[in-house]
Amino acid sequence: MKSLFEPESIAVVGASSDARKIGHIVLYNLIHSKYRGKLYPINPKASEILGLPAYTSLTAVPGKVDQAVVCVPNTLVPSVMEEAGIKGVKSVVVITAGFKELGKEGAMLERRVGDIAKKYGMRVLGPNCMGLMNTHHFMNGTFTNIQPVSGSVAIASQSGAVCSSLLDWSTATGVGFSTFISVGNKVDIDEADLLEYLKNDPNTNVIGMYVEGANRGRELMRQLREASKNKPIIVLKSGRTSSGSKAASSHTGALSGSDKVYDAAFRQANAIRVNTIDEMLDLLQVFSNMPLPKGDGLAIVTNAGGHGVMAADACSDHGLTLASFEKETIDKLKGYLPAAANCYNPVDVLGDASADRYEFAIKTVMEDPNVSCVAVLLAPLDTVDISEVASHLATFAGKVDKPVVGAFVGGTKTNEGIKMLQDAKIPCYDSPDRAIRALGAMVRYKRMKDNPGDDEPVLVDGDKEKVKEIIKAVRASGRTSLSESEGKEILMAYGVPVPQEVTCATADEAAKAAASIGFPVVMKIDSPDIAHKSDVGGVKVGVSSESAVKAEFELMMSKVKARVPGAHINGVTICQMVKGKEVLIGMTRDEQFGPVITFGLGGVFVEIMKDVTQSIAPLTRSNVDNMVKSIRSYAILTGARGGRAADIKSLKDVIVRIAQIALDFPEISELEINPLMVGDEGKGTYAVDALVVLRREN
Numbered sequence: 112m113k114s115l116f117e118p119e120s121i122a123v124v125g126a127s128s129d130a131r132k133i134g135h136i137v138l139y140n141l142i143h144s145k146y147r148g149k150l151y152p153i154n155p156k157a158s159e160i161l162g163l164p165a166y167t168s169l170t171a172v173p174g175k176v177d178q179a180v181v182c183v184p185n186t187l188v189p190s191v192m193e194e195a196g197i198k199g200v201k202s203v204v205v206i207t208a209g210f211k212e213l214g215k216e217g218a219m220l221e222r223r224v225g226d227i228a229k230k231y232g233m234r235v236l237g238p239n240c241m242g243l244m245n246t247h248h249f250m251n252g253t254f255t256n257i258q259p260v261s262g263s264v265a266i267a268s269q270s271g272a273v274c275s276s277l278l279d280w281s282t283a284t285g286v287g288f289s290t291f292i293s294v295g296n297k298v299d300i301d302e303a304d305l306l307e308y309l310k311n312d313p314n315t316n317v318i319g320m321y322v323e324g325a326n327r328g329r330e331l332m333r334q335l336r337e338a339s340k341n342k343p344i345i346v347l348k349s350g351r352t353s354s355g356s357k358a359a360s361s362h363t364g365a366l367s368g369s370d371k372v373y374d375a376a377f378r379q380a381n382a383i384r385v386n387t388i389d390e391m392l393d394l395l396q397v398f399s400n401m402p403l404p405k406g407d408g409l410a411i412v413t414n415a416g417g418h419g420v421m422a423a424d425a426c427s428d429h430g431l432t433l434a435s436f437e438k439e440t441i442d443k444l445k446g447y448l449p450a451a452a453n454c455y456n457p458v459d460v461l462g463d464a465s466a467d468r469y470e471f472a473i474k475t476v477m478e479d480p481n482v483s484c485v486a487v488l489l490a491p492l493d494t495v496d497i498s499e500v501a502s503h504l505a506t507f508a509g510k511v512d513k514p515v516v517g518a519f520v521g522g523t524k525t526n527e528g529i530k531m532l533q534d535a536k537i538p539c540y541d542s543p544d545r546a547i548r549a550l551g552a553m554v555r556y557k558r559m560k561d562n563p564g565d566d567e568p569v570l571v572d573g574d575k576e577k578v579k580e581i582i583k584a585v586r587a588s589g590r591t592s593l594s595e596s597e598g599k600e601i602l603m604a605y606g607v608p609v610p611q612e613v614t615c616a617t618a619d620e621a622a623k624a625a626a627s628i629g630f631p632v633v634m635k636i637d638s639p640d641i642a643h644k645s646d647v648g649g650v651k652v653g654v655s656s657e658s659a660v661k662a663e664f665e666l667m668m669s670k671v672k673a674r675v676p677g678a679h680i681n682g683v684t685i686c687q688m689v690k691g692k693e694v695l696i697g698m699t700r701d702e703q704f705g706p707v708i709t710f711g712l713g714g715v716f717v718e719i720m721k722d723v724t725q726s727i728a729p730l731t732r733s734n735v736d737n738m739v740k741s742i743r744s745y746a747i748l749t750g751a752r753g754g755r756a757a758d759i760k761s762l763k764d765v766i767v768r769i770a771q772i773a774l775d776f777p778e779i780s781e782l783e784i785n786p787l788m789v790g791d792e793g794k795g796t797y798a799v800d801a802l803v804v805l806r807r808e809n
């Protein structure tokens with residue numbers, strides 16, 4: 112990767128004297144970014160381009176070539192790759208488009224490029240990319256003429272257009288970039304490779320990524336997690352709304368669309384996901400220019416009460432608290448500010464505030480030990496000199512160990528002040544919400560940094576042979592869906608408690624079984640063809656006598672037969688009635704990331720309530736803890752409104768065991784327990800239902 116980011120020599124293949132051609136622009140940019148290494152234009156017809164001697168081919172270059180930037184038409188790329196391999200080039204940046212984005216033939220061409228690179232042990236960036244910049248290496252190997260300010264933000268983008276927007280924005284806001292990498296089609300180098308380099312790059316402190324899809328999901332998670340321990344990673348993943356959820360026979364399938372999986376992956380990897388480019392830019396500004404806050408206490412200084420209230424409201428949305436000032440702070444403010452000013456948080460320095468008054472208030476609240484960050488709000492009142500406030504703020508705001516951001520709320524009048532602050536590397540936005548959101552992201556990152564969670568997965572043993580046998584028998588019978596009892600056998604083989612139960616073929620058998628289990632019992636239809644039993648009248652709870660069991664048996668059989676004609680029915684299962692809080696655990700598989708475990712509030716309204724969370728297995732202890740805590744109904748489990756606390760320990764144990772089944776048996780494509788009954792503390796957790804589906808064999 113060093114040859115990609117810090118090459119000692121670069122050849123531009125397809126360099127041209129024609130100023131309109133990409134091969135010309137790339138060479139021009141490399142020269143004008145003051146690249147210090149050796150530059151070799153390659154062109155079969157030219158002897159000199161842009162004042163540099165040109166060579167007919169890579170192999171004709173006299174010295175070694177670390178990197179080749181390829182700008183020749185797509186069909187010529189494989190032969191250039193072969194030449195690069197023969198020459199011993201270490202990395203190749205293929206700017207050329209016309210590969211897999213064009214369909215089957217393009218994909219074949221792209222595969223050839225990848226295969227040649229592998230044959231010679233070369234790394235490839237692209238194809239179909241804009242190239243790469245490293246401002247600290249004085250290297251602009253892209254075809255954009257926007258030269259970013261040098262700084263500490265590295266950007267990796269899957270879209271060339273997003274790259275140029277970010278570059279243009281950087282020049283307007285003064286955010287400095289270390290490297291800029293357009294990843295293109297990712298035939299070889301992907302985001303995970305880049306993170307592996309960037310996490311150790313001394314010139315990079317913040318990483319921004321625009322991702323459309325991952326090639327190696329698990330490796331991406333691993334690298335994100337590692338890199339985020341020291342550097343905040345802000346990820347903009349597009350495609351949030353496209354329905355990634357495929358038709359699935361379980362609730363879990365419908366609840367875990369592919370975007371949710373990305374959400375889970377970024378969360379587990381401690382990356383900061385943003386939803387819009389504005390949010391990304393806001394966060395890049397604050398992370399690259401301000402120190403991390405030590406806590407979550409925010410002080411607001413404003414010349415307009417309304418903006419102060421809006422900022423205070425935004426605090427709770429973004430995980431900040433309004434700091435309570437020490438008495439000393441309040442007294443000091445009272446001693447200086449006019450009597451009408453509010454000296455409590457938010458501090459209102461009043462509409463006629465001068466720059467001095469702002470400065471005094473900001474400096475005073477910054478000294479308060481309960482304040483970890485400051486938002487300076489300004490409305491363009493006639494009585495305020497905006498430039499003066501901005502220039503005062505610029506003299507001290509970036510030089511203290513607490514982050515300070517501005518929100519100059521307006522348009523024409525405030526723009527100049529915003530620009531002045533941004534030029535002075537003080538983040539400044541046009542609304543209180545954006546300022547608070549940016550600070551909130553810093554607070555969240557600081558928390559993650561201080562407590563990144565454990566890296567070691569929790570693994571448990573299960574009776575693998577038993578499960579293999581069950582799966583084999585199901586396959587032998589030509590099915591992919593398991594009956595409830597087969598599903599439960601799998602759960603039991605992995606130590607997941609299930610209520611005592613017996614499947615009965617006749618009403619008499621059912622009555623006898625119920626008497627031996629003890630009343631009341633639950634009765635459930637047992638059929639591999641019915642996924643949601645209650646929808647077809649196949650579940651009855653609280654049946655409390657032998658005669659009631661007999662009557663319900665006949666009724667249930669006739670109801671289900673009428674509603675699902677042709678379903679194979681094994682009989683009715685008589686179950687011990689367990690009490691507790693209903694939750695759901697499910698598992699689906701994602702092509703990129705592997706087993707996705709869903710946990711949430713269970714019962715028949717699960718798809719309406721959508722109070723679920725996902726994590727990707729293998730799970731660590733912290734993943735399991737976070738899953739349980741993150742659902743909105745967590746308070747119900749801990750005993751809200753005088754209710755009893757649920758047995759959360761046994762619940763977590765079941766989550767771990769389900770993840771283990773998912774890891775041990777890739778042939779299980781879906782699994783769901785709904786409801787999973789979590790008893791009161793010490794009473795255990797029971798799988799009341801089990802839905803297991805096997806992957807179809809081709």
Ligand code: COA
Nearest residue numbers: 125127132133153154182183184206207208239240241271
């Ligand atoms: N080695 C070196 N140079 C070669 C060559 C070879 N084997 N074969 C041809 N060349 C030269 C050409 O003679 C030409 O130079 P000239 O102007 O002196 O004649 C130069 O390479 C470029 O070739 P040309 O055929 O003129 O192509 P082009 O410049 O019109 O287009 C690309 C080439 C790569 C720019 C074009 O195919 C392309 O992919 N454009 C889209 C790029 C893009 O959008 N990427 C994604 C961004 S996000």
